[in-house]
Amino acid sequence: MRLLSALLIGLVFGIGIATSGMINPAKVLNFFDIAGTWDPSLAFVMGGALAVAIPGYRLVLARKAPRFEPKFQLPDTKLIDMKLVAGSGLFGIGWAIAGFCPGAALPALGTLRTEALAFVASMILGLFIARGLKALAARSPQSA
Amino acid sequence: MTSFTPLTSFAGGMLIGLAAVLLMAFHGRIFGATGILSGLLRGGDMRDWSLRAALLAGMVLAPGLVLLVTGNWPALDVPVSMTAIIGGGLLVGLGVSYGGGCTSGHGVCGNARFSRRSITATLSFMATAFVTVYVTRHLIGG
Numbered sequence: 001m002r003l004l005s006a007l008l009i010g011l012v013f014g015i016g017i018a019t020s021g022m023i024n025p026a027k028v029l030n031f032f033d034i035a036g037t038w039d040p041s042l043a044f045v046m047g048g049a050l051a052v053a054i055p056g057y058r059l060v061l062a063r064k065a066p067r068f069e070p071k072f073q074l075p076d077t078k079l080i081d082m083k084l085v086a087g088s089g090l091f092g093i094g095w096a097i098a099g100f101c102p103g104a105a106l107p108a109l110g111t112l113r114t115e116a117l118a119f120v121a122s123m124i125l126g127l128f129i130a131r132g133l134k135a136l137a138a139r140s141p142q143s144a
Numbered sequence: 145m146t147s148f149t150p151l152t153s154f155a156g157g158m159l160i161g162l163a164a165v166l167l168m169a170f171h172g173r174i175f176g177a178t179g180i181l182s183g184l185l186r187g188g189d190m191r192d193w194s195l196r197a198a199l200l201a202g203m204v205l206a207p208g209l210v211l212l213v214t215g216n217w218p219a220l221d222v223p224v225s226m227t228a229i230i231g232g233g234l235l236v237g238l239g240v241s242y243g244g245g246c247t248s249g250h251g252v253c254g255n256a257r258f259s260r261r262s263i264t265a266t267l268s269f270m271a272t273a274f275v276t277v278y279v280t281r282h283l284i285g286g
Binding site: 021085126 | 146148153157158159163164165166169170175177200201220221226235237239242243259268270274278282
């Protein structure tokens with residue numbers, strides 16, 4: 001039941017990504033192209049998601065625990081630092097160069113398009129490079 | 145050009161929000177594509193890993209289901225080169241690792257909880273994305 005539930009939730013997410021247009025790099029890039037072929041559709045994706053998630057989270061988090069787990073796992077860090085701002089900024093640059101973000105690229109794998117496969121493969125490489133850099137920085141705290 | 149689709153985009157967004165709420169309600173977790181993927185790659189305990197794998201399997205099956213129901217693959221046009229796809233992918237992987245999330249984790253889940261961290265991250269990636277497209281399409285490519 002636990003895994004079936006996760007599978008169905010992933011499916012709902014993926015169908016949302018597909019129908020919203022987030023899965024389509026052409027649409028994503030046009031959303032960011034205000035000075036050119038602007039397509040404001042993706043603002044409606046965020047609007048729709050928050051319209052459900054804001055009240056939904058309020059209801060759910062008022063409960064004692066999730067259905068299949070003993071407690072809710074929420075990020076405990078409140079730190080706003082250079083890593084958060086610069087990392088997110090770098091993500092935005094990559095998103096705008098390729099047209100895929102992680103949440104769109106994973107469902108896009110299901111289309112078996114080589115672009116989606118190449119994007120996810122290079123994203124994974126980027127994650128590993130970051131992991132290596134972090135391990136290096138942890139070993140020499142003075143240089144970090 | 146892509147056509148303006150406020151209704152389907154809003155409806156799709158609602159499904160994304162619904163998935164986030166359901167994952168919290170049933171499994172007590174933030175729906176972040178980045179977190180799901182990096183946790184899968186890290187391994188860890190089987191219970192956690194299998195949950196991530198099931199979420200990913202659901203996501204990957206979605207376009208196929210769309211094809212079955214509507215008779216068409218979801219529109220997916222790539223207007224950039226393979227070099228841009230790979231370079232962009234590398235930057236996304238690096239960036240989400242340091243930024244601790246992406247459009248789903250920070251943009252949907254974090255903002256829905258009014259997390260100041262997520263609002264900051266969202267402003268940062270949206271700003272650089274608008275500037276990057278301006279640069280690539282109008283300064284370099286224009």
